[in-house]
Amino acid sequence: MLESYVPILILLGVTLANAVGMVVLSHLVSPFRPTPAKLEPYESGMTPLGDTRERFSVKFYMVAILFIVFDLETIFLLSWGVVMRSLGWQGFIAALIFIVVLTVGMIYEWKKGALEWE
Amino acid sequence: MHDMGALTGAPWLIAMLIKVLVVFFGTMVVVALLTLMERKVSAWMQDRLGPNRVGPGGLLQPAADGLKNILKEETYPAHASKLFFVLAPMLAIGPALITFAVIPFAAPLPTPWGLVDMIVADLPIGILYILAITSLGIYGIVMAGWASNNKYSFLGGLRAAAQMVSYEVSLGLSLIPIFFLAGNVTLTQIVWSQQQELGWWYAFPLGLSFLFFVISAFAETNRLPFDVAEAESELVTGYHTEYSSMKFSMFFIAEYSNMVTASALMATLFLGGWDIPFFTFDNMRVIAPGIVEGAEPAWWKTLLTFGAFGIKTLFFIFLFMWVRWTVPRFRYDQIMHLGWKVLLPSALAYVTFMAAAILTLDTLGVPFDFWYGLILTGVNLVPTVLFLVLIDRDRVIGGTAPAARRSGPLPQGITATRRPNADANVERENQEA
Amino acid sequence: MTDFPLTQLLWWVFASMAVGGGLGMVTRRNPVASLLFLVLTFFSLAAIYVLLGAHFIAAIQIIVYAGAIMVLFLFVIMLLNLGHDYQSDLRGGVWIVVGFVAAGTVGWFIWQSFGAPGAVLQRGGEQQIAASVEQMNAVGAIAYPLFRDYIVPFELVGILLLVAIIGAVLLAKRRV
Numbered sequence: 001m002l003e004s005y006v007p008i009l010i011l012l013g014v015t016l017a018n019a020v021g022m023v024v025l026s027h028l029v030s031p032f033r034p035t036p037a038k039l040e041p042y043e044s045g046m047t048p049l050g051d052t053r054e055r056f057s058v059k060f061y062m063v064a065i066l067f068i069v070f071d072l073e074t075i076f077l078l079s080w081g082v083v084m085r086s087l088g089w090q091g092f093i094a095a096l097i098f099i100v101v102l103t104v105g106m107i108y109e110w111k112k113g114a115l116e117w118e
Numbered sequence: 119m120h121d122m123g124a125l126t127g128a129p130w131l132i133a134m135l136i137k138v139l140v141v142f143f144g145t146m147v148v149v150a151l152l153t154l155m156e157r158k159v160s161a162w163m164q165d166r167l168g169p170n171r172v173g174p175g176g177l178l179q180p181a182a183d184g185l186k187n188i189l190k191e192e193t194y195p196a197h198a199s200k201l202f203f204v205l206a207p208m209l210a211i212g213p214a215l216i217t218f219a220v221i222p223f224a225a226p227l228p229t230p231w232g233l234v235d236m237i238v239a240d241l242p243i244g245i246l247y248i249l250a251i252t253s254l255g256i257y258g259i260v261m262a263g264w265a266s267n268n269k270y271s272f273l274g275g276l277r278a279a280a281q282m283v284s285y286e287v288s289l290g291l292s293l294i295p296i297f298f299l300a301g302n303v304t305l306t307q308i309v310w311s312q313q314q315e316l317g318w319w320y321a322f323p324l325g326l327s328f329l330f331f332v333i334s335a336f337a338e339t340n341r342l343p344f345d346v347a348e349a350e351s352e353l354v355t356g357y358h359t360e361y362s363s364m365k366f367s368m369f370f371i372a373e374y375s376n377m378v379t380a381s382a383l384m385a386t387l388f389l390g391g392w393d394i395p396f397f398t399f400d401n402m403r404v405i406a407p408g409i410v411e412g413a414e415p416a417w418w419k420t421l422l423t424f425g426a427f428g429i430k431t432l433f434f435i436f437l438f439m440w441v442r443w444t445v446p447r448f449r450y451d452q453i454m455h456l457g458w459k460v461l462l463p464s465a466l467a468y469v470t471f472m473a474a475a476i477l478t479l480d481t482l483g484v485p486f487d488f489w490y491g492l493i494l495t496g497v498n499l500v501p502t503v504l505f506l507v508l509i510d511r512d513r514v515i516g517g518t519a520p521a522a523r524r525s526g527p528l529p530q531g532i533t534a535t536r537r538p539n540a541d542a543n544v545e546r547e548n549q550e551a
Numbered sequence: 552m553t554d555f556p557l558t559q560l561l562w563w564v565f566a567s568m569a570v571g572g573g574l575g576m577v578t579r580r581n582p583v584a585s586l587l588f589l590v591l592t593f594f595s596l597a598a599i600y601v602l603l604g605a606h607f608i609a610a611i612q613i614i615v616y617a618g619a620i621m622v623l624f625l626f627v628i629m630l631l632n633l634g635h636d637y638q639s640d641l642r643g644g645v646w647i648v649v650g651f652v653a654a655g656t657v658g659w660f661i662w663q664s665f666g667a668p669g670a671v672l673q674r675g676g677e678q679q680i681a682a683s684v685e686q687m688n689a690v691g692a693i694a695y696p697l698f699r700d701y702i703v704p705f706e707l708v709g710i711l712l713l714v715a716i717i718g719a720v721l722l723a724k725r726r727v
Contacts, residue, residue: 002558005601007239008219008247011138015215018142019208019368026188026364039196041268042359058723060280061630063454064623065719067283069712070462071619074290075611076708077469078246079694081297083687084473085480091698092473094705099470101709105716106463114720115458117451202583242689246610250597253618257590260625264583276629283622302688 062114073102122226122233122415124408129231137238141218149374150180152435159439190363195267202265207361207368210258213251214372217379220247222306224392224424226404228415233408236392236420237306244304248383249290252338256282258372259340259357266360274356277346277450284457285337285344291465292330295472296320296387309391310403314412318491319395321388325495326468326502328388330461332437335380337457340373342442346450381434382427389430392423464505471501562602569595582628586621593617604680606689 080087080095109115125133154169154176161168169176194200224236241247256279263275297303299320300311312319321328337344348356358369385391394400400423402412413419448456475497484490572592579585593616600609683692697705 002602002604004239004241006557007134007138008216008241010135011142011216011219011238012212014138014142015212016208018215019211022211022364022368023204023208026190027192030189030363031191033191034193036196038193041195041197041266042270042354058630060276061623061626062719062723063280063284064619064626065723066458066716067287068615068619068623069715069719070287071283071290071615072708072712074287074294075615076705077294078290078297078303079607079690080698081294081469082301082303082690083694083698084298085301085476087695087698088480089477092477094698094702095473096470097706098709099466101706101713102716103463103466105713109716109720110459112720112724114724115454117454199581199583205587242606242684243610246607246614246690250610250613250618253614254590256618256622257587257625260622261583264629279622279626283619286618297690303690304688 059117066109066114069102069105073098120410120414122228122408122410123231124406125229125232125234129229133229133231133234134238137234137236138219141238142215145215145218145375145378146371148378149371150184152374152378153183153370154179155435156439156442159436160443163440163443184367187367188364192363192365193360195360197267199265199267202261203360204365206258206262206265207365207372208258209261210255210372211368211375213255213258214375214379217248217251218375218382220244220305221379221382221386222309222391223382223427224420225400225402226410226415227417227420233404233410233415235306235404236424240304240306242304244302244307245293245383245387246303248379249286249293252376253286255372255376258369262361262369263357266357268360270353270355271357271359274348274353274359278340278357281340281344281346281450281453281457282338284454285334285461288330288457288461288465289334289338291462291469292327292334293387294469295324295327298473298476299323305386305391306403308387309393312390313393314401314403316486316491317488318495319388319390319393323491323494323498324388324472325498326464326505327472328384329502329505330465330468331387332384333456333461335384336438336441337453339376339380339438341377341438343445343448344453345447346453377435377438378431381438382431384434385427385430391430392427394423394426460509468501468505472498558602562599565595565598565602568592569599583625586624586628589624590617590621593621604684606684607693 076098077095080091084091158168158176169179172178172182194203219238220241222235222237226233226235259278260275263271263273266272296308299316300308316323340348348358353359358366361369399413400419402410402415405411475494479490479493484493569592572588572595575588576585576592579588593612597609597612600612680692687695
């Protein structure tokens, strides 16, 4: 069982070496002649105004937290999916209750407008 | 049952190293060729020639591009966080290049030293490995947007992250019906189930899953029509605006290798992987090291099945390009709407429906073979048609109402309908004239 | 441990990566650097789960913790504009108290795992895990007990997730 992970480790090593190698190689052979204008953030030729790292919309945060909840739901249903046929109707009802409970949550957030992206 | 002998010791190590290197460099070469293919396909669709100066038919263009990118000047924006700025492309390319490892790409190959299965790593968690690793791909993009200290980059990175997590849920949910039928998460078992156990490619009995998976995979790879992360009309090029030289190329390689993996995955999950349709000479699986169930392995079978796998994957890669040069970009609120309000509830409902359908078939005692798949394909048509009608909202399928108001019949080949008030405008213009 | 030859060596590699990531996470001034170290820790923990034969748990560890919860953390860091360096909160005496509590917890865990009578690592859990994975495949080893013997906890998890949804909506949409 564990041997099957060995190629993954080697592939990971090759990929990381390749990623580092690419950056280092291009750093060594490419020119670097900075000018003040070149180093400015690119804003289509305009002089940048204000700081980039301002606070942004809470909606992204909403998406992330809802994602966690539904990701967990997916994981649970996924493990049910593998054994669904051998468990039969009893497992189906257990999963159905689970789905219904979370659908209630989804209807709630939908009605509350948490899914709107104005 | 055929005992071909198990690989052990040094031959096992050498075979594994060869597979790792072939898959790694194979992906890199395919990615390079895809950049050319993309430009050729777009040129073909827009009635242009495309790159044709470097090498015969422009074949050496990717090499020229690669060389150019290495030699280009690097920029480090003054206010960027330099460490994260350099780390971000590595974080993007790392997950992109290691996901292909669990996809079986041909029938097992018999060698004098034992049987070599044509998969880099047949992990017991199979496709979950791909889900796990692709969920790490977000960091490269967000980190790039954040480290660049550029408003366009930052917005692009954020948008990409929110979009990727939104569609990851529907991606996961669309896989569940596959597990119903395959009974395991390893891709070798999923292929075996499609070629032998059920005998149907899952695209038929699980048609709606297939649709959900394709849509989610397009969103996950940030390809058009979901490429708001780099919408050039609003965000310059999004999260990699400040990147140049090889670091820019690395984001590009990551995007294209994600596309290759997604295409290979669609082929494996829904079109039978390396299975050759209508033939049984290729139906085999490895049940223990060196022991094969089903047909007897042979080198020409490995070659043929690899060809089948390549054709299917290429078809999906072409689909990616076809869609990119045909469909306009969605607005961001439309993307979020589609992900959370359409795909997520529909996928949940579909999972429940298919579970009930499969259990009903099992309760009725239908044997798990061709007829099972046929009945399931018929049953699956109900939610599929329902979904298409619902998502269409009277635009193409039921688009009779606005057309009836028009005076003459539509010219042949035009299926789009007008908005109701467009007709009123035309009438007003006629009166003014 | 299992008969795979490199298990011991790999365990030491990943264990030190996990501890190193944890230390890096606590000591970095920049919240984004802390976050990346925490991702490294989660990744190493997943590798250790694999070494123990808990393949499905390893996958969930990465999908849920590294792929979902850490993304939320990243959003929060950016949402609150914490992207630049900060002074450490832990100054003077607080360090000592926190250190003692942490050391005590770790010691208790080690005692429970190795020393205590009937400790987890003396029961030969790996053999059991390996046997059930062999029998029911990596996901089934978790899924069969979950959907047969632990249905009530499973449904309670559903309720917990419902509460999480409602809480998130209430917090984010307070003004609506």
